[in-house]
Amino acid sequence: xxxxxxxxxxxxxxxxxxxxxxxxxxxxxxxxxxxxxxxxxxxxxxxxxxxxxxxxxxxxxxxxxxxxxxxxxxxxxxxxxxxxxxxxxxxxxxxxxxxxxxxxxxxxxxxxxxxxxxxxxxxxxxxxxxxxxxxxxxxxxxxxxxxxxxxxxxxxxxxxxxxxxxxxxxxxxxxxxxxxxxxxxxxxxxxxxxxxxxxxxxxxxxxxxxxxxxxxxxxxxxxxxxxxxxxxxxxxxxxxxxxxxxxxxxxxxxxxxxxxxxxxxxxxxx
Numbered sequence: 001x002x003x004x005x006x007x008x009x010x011x012x013x014x015x016x017x018x019x020x021x022x023x024x025x026x027x028x029x030x031x032x033x034x035x036x037x038x039x040x041x042x043x044x045x046x047x048x049x050x051x052x053x054x055x056x057x058x059x060x061x062x063x064x065x066x067x068x069x070x071x072x073x074x075x076x077x078x079x080x081x082x083x084x085x086x087x088x089x090x091x092x093x094x095x096x097x098x099x100x101x102x103x104x105x106x107x108x109x110x111x112x113x114x115x116x117x118x119x120x121x122x123x124x125x126x127x128x129x130x131x132x133x134x135x136x137x138x139x140x141x142x143x144x145x146x147x148x149x150x151x152x153x154x155x156x157x158x159x160x161x162x163x164x165x166x167x168x169x170x171x172x173x174x175x176x177x178x179x180x181x182x183x184x185x186x187x188x189x190x191x192x193x194x195x196x197x198x199x200x201x202x203x204x205x206x207x208x209x210x211x212x213x214x215x216x217x218x219x220x221x222x223x224x225x226x227x228x229x230x231x232x233x234x235x236x237x238x239x240x241x242x243x244x245x246x247x248x249x250x251x252x253x254x255x256x257x258x259x260x261x262x263x264x265x266x267x268x269x270x
Contacts (some may be wrong), residue, residue, distance in 0.1 A: 005270065010238060014199060017228045020093055020183070026197060028156055029069075031105075032207060035252055042224070045264075047154050050211075051259060052113065053084050053085040053086060053261075054081060054082060054083065054085075054114055055079075055083045055085065055088065055114050055115070055116055055123065056080055056081065056085055056115065057110075057114065057115040058115070058116045058121065059115065059116070059118065060073075060118045060120070061087065061117075061119050061120070062120050062121075062122060063120075063121055063122060064119075071120070072085075073097055073100065073103075073120070074252050076096050076097060076224070077093045077096045077098065077108075077118075078093075078096070079116070079118075080091070083116075085110060085112065085113055085114055088110050088116060089140040090108040090109055091108075091208070093106075093108045093110060093118075094106045094107060096109045097118070099146070100121075101124060101144070101146035102103055102122050102123050102138075102146040102147075103121070103123070103143070104122060104123045104140075105120070105121040105268045106118070106119070106120050106121075107119040107120075107162075122219040123140040123144055123146060124140055124141070124186075125132060125138035125139060125140055125146075125148075125157060125187060126139060126140060126141050126157070126158075126185050126186045126189055127139045127157050127158045127159070127160045127182060127184055127202070128148075128157040128158070128159050128160065129159070129160045129164065129165065129167070130159065130161075135147075135158070136148055136170040137233035138157065138181055138183060140186075141182050141183045141184075141185070141186035142179065142181075142182070142261045143168060143175070143178070144151065156166060156197060156201065158185065158196075158198065158199040158201060158202055159201045159202070160201075160202055161195055161202070161204070161206070161207065162202045162203040162204035162205055162209070162212075162215070163204045163205070163206035163212060163249050164178060164202075164204040166206070167210075167212055170209070170210060174210045177212075177229050177248055178204070178212075180230070181202065181204075181214065181229070181231050184230065184232075185199075185202070186238070188231070188233050188235065191233065192233070192237070195233075195236060195237060195240070197219075198218045198219050198220075198240065199216060199217075199218060199219075199236075200217045200219045201215075201216070202214060202215070202217075202231070203215040203216075203217070203224075205226075211229070211237070212229055213226060213228060213229065214226070214227040214228070214229065214231060215229075215256075216231070216236070218238075218239070218240065221243045221247075222255070223246065223254055223255060223256060223257060224255065224256045224257075225239050225256070225257050225259065226256055226257065226259060226260060227259050227260065228259075228260050232259070235259050239257065239259075242257065242264070243257075246262040254266050254267070254269075255267055255268065255269040255270055
């Protein structure tokens, strides 16, 4: 009986010691982890603040060519030498740059420890639109418009007139038809730049709310060319020859050639 009590007390004392040791080990482990966590946080903090990881080089290219960054892009993307490598959010900067109207795509990547590569693809204008307040807007082949940053005096953009802007803000089908004209114009620009340079104006002649025809004016000719809602490259080429022939024989009073039917119709003025 006495021996059993001693054994029980001994077991109880051993259990208490194990419990205290276990608690002490947990406390030590917790303190150790806390110290390591604090040191790691301090290390990260120093890395973020360290000038060694400040952005020192920003490599910028436009349409595959190295260039100087415009002030607008620098401002919108908030790019500066105080940025830290670890704070640079490439996706966020790309989205900021793409918010600029004349930017089609932007790609941003960073190179350790302090460089950023910025690649920008700009929208390529195919035509010029002048609104009622004489404001200039350039349009690309997808129907996006933007204010001209710097008009190249060596490039003469065809002018869009008539009901173009109203059609562009109409229903989806009509809008697509108007944009298709820009796509066709861009194809002419790519395939026959000399012909593209000849186009002075494209007038969208509205026929009702949704329908329209095209009146195309070429430089050096007083005769308008009427098409359906499709800008035909081949007919434009043929038209230059026809207009030259009309000039050579001095035909008077022809103000329009109508290509909507199978055979052209010559419209005379008064």
